[in-house]
Amino acid sequence: MKKNICLLYGGKSAEHEVSLQTAKAVIQALDTSKFAIHPIFITKEGAWFKGPELTGPVESVEELQFVDNGQQIYPNALTENFSYDVVFPLLHGPNGEDGTVQGMLELLNIPYVGNGVLASSAGMDKVIMKNLFAQAGLEQVNYVWFIRSTWEAAPERAYDQVEKELGYPCFVKPANLGSSVGISKCDNREELDKAFIEAFKYDRKIIIEEGVTAREIEIGVLGNDFPECSVAGEIVPKKEFYDYQSKYLDGETALVIPAEVTAEQYTELRTMATNAFKVLDCSGLIRADFFVTNDGKTFINEVNTMPGFTPFSMFPLLWKHTGVDYPQLIERLVELALERYQEKQ
Numbered sequence: 301m302k303k304n305i306c307l308l309y310g311g312k313s314a315e316h317e318v319s320l321q322t323a324k325a326v327i328q329a330l331d332t333s334k335f336a337i338h339p340i341f342i343t344k345e346g347a348w349f350k351g352p353e354l355t356g357p358v359e360s361v362e363e364l365q366f367v368d369n370g371q372q373i374y375p376n377a378l379t380e381n382f383s384y385d386v387v388f389p390l391l392h393g394p395n396g397e398d399g400t401v402q403g404m405l406e407l408l409n410i411p412y413v414g415n416g417v418l419a420s421s422a423g424m425d426k427v428i429m430k431n432l433f434a435q436a437g438l439e440q441v442n443y444v445w446f447i448r449s450t451w452e453a454a455p456e457r458a459y460d461q462v463e464k465e466l467g468y469p470c471f472v473k474p475a476n477l478g479s480s481v482g483i484s485k486c487d488n489r490e491e492l493d494k495a496f497i498e499a500f501k502y503d504r505k506i507i508i509e510e511g512v513t514a515r516e517i518e519i520g521v522l523g524n525d526f527p528e529c530s531v532a533g534e535i536v537p538k539k540e541f542y543d544y545q546s547k548y549l550d551g552e553t554a555l556v557i558p559a560e561v562t563a564e565q566y567t568e569l570r571t572m573a574t575n576a577f578k579v580l581d582c583s584g585l586i587r588a589d590f591f592v593t594n595d596g597k598t599f600i601n602e603v604n605t606m607p608g609f610t611p612f613s614m615f616p617l618l619w620k621h622t623g624v625d626y627p628q629l630i631e632r633l634v635e636l637a638l639e640r641y642q643e644k645q
């Protein structure tokens with residue numbers, strides 16, 4: 301019997317476009333002899349549109365935006381009118397990767413792929429994530445954080461604190477986002493001021509980190525209670541840092557898989573990735589991202605609970621090099637989703 305899989309994509313997030321690309325690729329990879337594909341498009345405003353069952357790949361992401369030719373639905377319709385064996389939230393960023401959609405699916409009692417409520421929300425908030433990493437003894441760069449009202453009340457005081465505790469260069473980031481949206485590198489106070497204004501456009505909370513000169517190495521983790529790690533991969537951006545443009549637009553960034561790391565470094569990376577997975581209580585998948593400095597120090601930068609997931613994204617490529625190709629990876633994630641669901645019943 302075919303499994304009814306519901307794909308949720310788009311979303312009310314700055315990462316909306318990326319999610320559409322992912323959905324197109326997942327549809328292309330799903331084996332239609334095993335899965336009946338039910339698409340649900342979420343607009344940038346957060347409205348839900350259900351499209352007809354898909355029996356094969358689509359040519360363009362426009363075909364996946366069922367605003368005019370779909371049926372507007374509300375989340376409760378997921379259980380009232382349809383029955384899905386599993387939902388795959390292909391959503392990045394707030395309102396999708398952050399535990400909100402996961403909480404809704406928990407309430408509706410539908411199995412879903414990927415991380416649960418706690419891991420998703422803790423992984424989305426860089427401050428909470430780093431506080432948990434610190435508690436687990438994972439090495440990371442120094443950081444401070446502010447909410448908008450504290451900064452507005454005394455901006456100079458916030459800048460003084462950054463200069464005293466971190467110095468330059470530093471990175472200013474919205475606490476809850478991804479894809480490098482709203483992130484700036486700062487070398488002086490003038491840039492810091494601009495960077496705060498920019499980051500606060502996306503979130504009421506921001507994080508500022510000490511800047512490091514380091515290689516960027518990533519590891520994929522897959523599993524539930526017994527997570528497994530992929531080979532390591534390296535990101536080699538042509539620009540000053542791995543910004544939105546280099547992630548999705550210019551095609552200039554090289555991904556080196558497997559990354560050139562020593563056996564000892566690889567062991568350390570795997571241990572840290574697994575610890576990060578456990579301390580956030582993850583399930584299904586994460587991509588754990590690291591900075592590895594020339595003098596051999598390894599810092600965890602972040603984990604992504606729904607990492608970029610097109611066949612050309614780091615996470616699927618890491619697994620391909622580890623022996624799990626894209627269609628197998630999707631099936632494995634569905635199995636893990638059902639396993640976790642059954643365990644809870």
Ligand code: ADP
Pocket residue numbers: 441471473477478479480481483509510511512513516541542543589601602
């Ligand atoms: P996102 O969740 O948006 O991917 P990241 O924290 O990974 O945010 O930051 C995006 C990119 O910015 C990183 O991949 C890296 O290139 C650069 N970067 C972020 N923080 C630092 C830092 N502390 N030192 C050096 N580079 C950084």
Ligand code: MG
Pocket residue numbers: 477478479602603604
């Ligand atoms: Mg991220």
Ligand code: MG
Pocket residue numbers: 479480589602
């Ligand atoms: Mg990142």
